[in-house]
Amino acid sequence: MLDFFAQELSSIRQRYGSHSLERVEAMFDPQQQQRDPMQEDARYIMPGLSTTPWLDTADFPKLAPLVSTLSMQSAAIKSEIHQAINRRTALLENYDHYLGRQDDWHALYLFQNGAPVTAAAQEVPATWEVFNRELRDWHCPLLEVHFSILRPGAVIKPHCDLWNFTLNLHLAVDIPQQDCSIIVAGEERAWTEGECLLFDYSYVHEAFNHSEQQRICLLMDIWHPDLTLAEREALIIVIKGIRELLGE
Numbered sequence: 001m002l003d004f005f006a007q008e009l010s011s012i013r014q015r016y017g018s019h020s021l022e023r024v025e026a027m028f029d030p031q032q033q034q035r036d037p038m039q040e041d042a043r044y045i046m047p048g049l050s051t052t053p054w055l056d057t058a059d060f061p062k063l064a065p066l067v068s069t070l071s072m073q074s075a076a077i078k079s080e081i082h083q084a085i086n087r088r089t090a091l092l093e094n095y096d097h098y099l100g101r102q103d104d105w106h107a108l109y110l111f112q113n114g115a116p117v118t119a120a121a122q123e124v125p126a127t128w129e130v131f132n133r134e135l136r137d138w139h140c141p142l143l144e145v146h147f148s149i150l151r152p153g154a155v156i157k158p159h160c161d162l163w164n165f166t167l168n169l170h171l172a173v174d175i176p177q178q179d180c181s182i183i184v185a186g187e188e189r190a191w192t193e194g195e196c197l198l199f200d201y202s203y204v205h206e207a208f209n210h211s212e213q214q215r216i217c218l219l220m221d222i223w224h225p226d227l228t229l230a231e232r233e234a235l236i237i238v239i240k241g242i243r244e245l246l247g248e
Helices: 002-016 022-027 061-072 074-086 125-132 229-246
Strands: 092-097 100-112 145-150 155-159 166-174 180-184 187-189 196-199 205-209 215-223
Touching: 002 022, 002 229, 022 229, 061 074, 061 125, 061 166, 061 196, 074 125, 074 166, 074 215, 092 145, 100 125, 145 205, 180 196
Parallel strands: none
Antiparallel strands: 092 100, 100 145, 145 215, 155 205, 166 196, 166 215, 180 187, 180 205
């Protein structure tokens, strides 16, 4: 597979060293694939990264500025997303997941389909500021940043996402008092408003909101903190190329 991108990857090796992409190469080598049974349906597993379903943001000091800013801005973020919902912003849509579209699972995107959703700057300016400052260096441009809104009674079925080289960072924006949780690899946790949860979504995970209140989180697809800059560059090239080859 990587032969298609030999020239681009060669340039990265010249800049970062001949061994800089060994883990990326191993990700496509079946003989080097080691994964937990609960990652069975993930498309790609890069060796050498965390195999822990739940992670603690405190274990990654480099994430501290982002996590701190999200917490400090959480009240403003909560206020503006509620205002956007109440005025029925055109940016709010049913979340289009490969599990299918759900009428009870909505999203407001700040980044989608490889580009910023610039209209969000007017709708959620405090969140947009975080996105363009502290989050910019962490967000993986292959994926998304969005508000995820689970309506009362909504259930997200168990599933694995695509890979383990990005992680899902949740800021809990507006959380029901009870009957609302997320389960990753069989371990159930509840969101705490104004705080962040971090997990490896290559593991089977699911969520539910059995309360009578909507649940709002800001979901951010961030690079795994253990990745190198060389690996980030290579993964963008390779995954974009694979999507083009597959017509995705």
